Amino acid sequence: MAEASATAGQQAAPAPRKKVSRAEYVIDYNEEVNPDVNVIRFIPTNSQMFEFEAGQFVSIAAVKPDGKRIARDYSIFSPPSYRDGFELCVKRVEGGFMSNYLCDLKKGDKINAIGPMGGFILRRPLPQELFFVSTGTGVAPFRAMLDTLLVKEGNTETHVYLVFGSRHPEDIIYRSHFEEMEKKYSNFHYFPTLSRAGDDWTGHRGHVQETLTKYLSDPEKKGVYICGLQIMVDQVKDLAVSKGVLPDNVYYERYD
Ligand SMILES: Cc1cc2nc3c(=O)[nH]c(=O)nc-3n(C[C@H](O)[C@H](O)[C@H](O)COP(=O)(O)OP(=O)(O)OC[C@H]3O[C@@H](n4cnc5c(N)ncnc54)[C@H](O)[C@@H]3O)c2cc1C
Structure with missing residues (x-):
């Protein structure tokens, strides 16, 4: 795993006690x-x-x-x-x-x-709103977290936003799974964001940073979890903190 950078945010915190x-x-x-x-x-x-x-x-x-x-x-x-x-x-x-x-x-x-x-897990108590930000296979831990929160725990209080970035619609991982979840759980919001979408794409455009920026009002009520390659993780982490998200509420896992 890559070293935690000196900037704000928390990399995998102490590992939970599960038998390895x-x-x-x-x-x-x-x-x-x-x-x-x-x-x-x-x-x-x-x-x-x-x-x-x-x-x-x-x-x-x-x-x-x-x-x-x-x-x-x-x-x-x-x-x-x-x-x-x-x-x-x-x-x-x-x-x-x-x-x-x-x-x-x-x-x-x-x-x-x-x-x-690893210690990239949901930290309790949860803030009012959770943002899961990923590109590529960085979505993997969020699929598990979403299932835990919404399906297993039946959480209807916390608004959870999955911001997933890729280039083209065919790169979106598990799109129909997350779309189904969005229909089923009114507190789940799915924001696939495409940087090279064609004219027929009606969803978010650009990079995950741009989508996140649109939703960062009341930043002190938010938790931001980020997963993927270092360049994206570092940019999103710095963006979240610069917009007022508390550094203690920013968690990340870097794949490289
Ligand atoms: C905690 C942790 C969890 C991870 N979880 C996943 C996961 O769920 N799915 C997954 O696909 N990978 C994941 N990775 C990355 C994975 O460990 C490997 O680095 C990756 O599969 C490349 O390994 P390799 O032997 O094929 O290539 P290597 O020769 O080891 O890597 C070549 C280069 O590929 C780049 N790279 C690494 N991961 C990716 C990626 N996902 N997309 C694009 N480029 C990449 C890196 O810059 C690396 O230097 C995770 C990494 C960490 C540290």
Whole structure:
């Protein structure tokens, strides 16, 4: 994980006390959800599924063709209430080993994973409004958090805004899932934001920073959670604080 920067906001705070396990998992499902991104489901072969908090990640190890063993971290995409195993949402990175290795796994293949890890979790008490800001597979921990808040806990008090940035409509990860949730939960607001949309796009345009800026009135009542690549995370973090969100209410996880 990258180092926390010296600017405002909190990177993964102290990890919650969930037992960390190293176990073997078999691939139950590996599906492309858009041209670069797969959702992969892992089922433990000999152990019980570990307990975790929405927002935590696992570390996956594999051996490269040159014999070198590497490990990479992946946010858990499925909610903790799913007890059969866990899902990841993985983007193929050009020239990268692990991301392509995972996306190429077939049903029945086996891998080892260690988890859960990390402290990028919902901090209680919740503020009146929560903003989840992500690009690409940075949406993974937010899918788990949204499910926990809205479905499992039945929270109707906290307004939750998912601001998701990508270039084109076909890059939007799990769009129909979040659209369905928005129809079902009146306190959930879904703002996919496209930087290269065609004329037919009626939603938000530009970058996630622009969408967030439109909704930052009463900043002291808001919590901002950010996940994705460093450049976006740092910009959104600084923007939120400059608009008046309390630094203690800004949390982030960086993927690089
Ligand atoms: C806590 C944590 C959670 C993470 N969760 C996820 C996740 O849920 N899904 C996911 O796809 N990745 C996630 N990552 C990134 C992941 O760990 C790997 O870095 C990524 O899959 C690239 O690994 P690689 O071996 O293929 O390529 P490498 O050779 O290790 O990486 C090449 C470069 O790819 C860039 N990169 C890393 N991640 C991404 C990305 N998602 N999109 C575009 N470029 C990237 C980095 O700049 C890196 O330097 C997470 C990282 C951390 C630290």
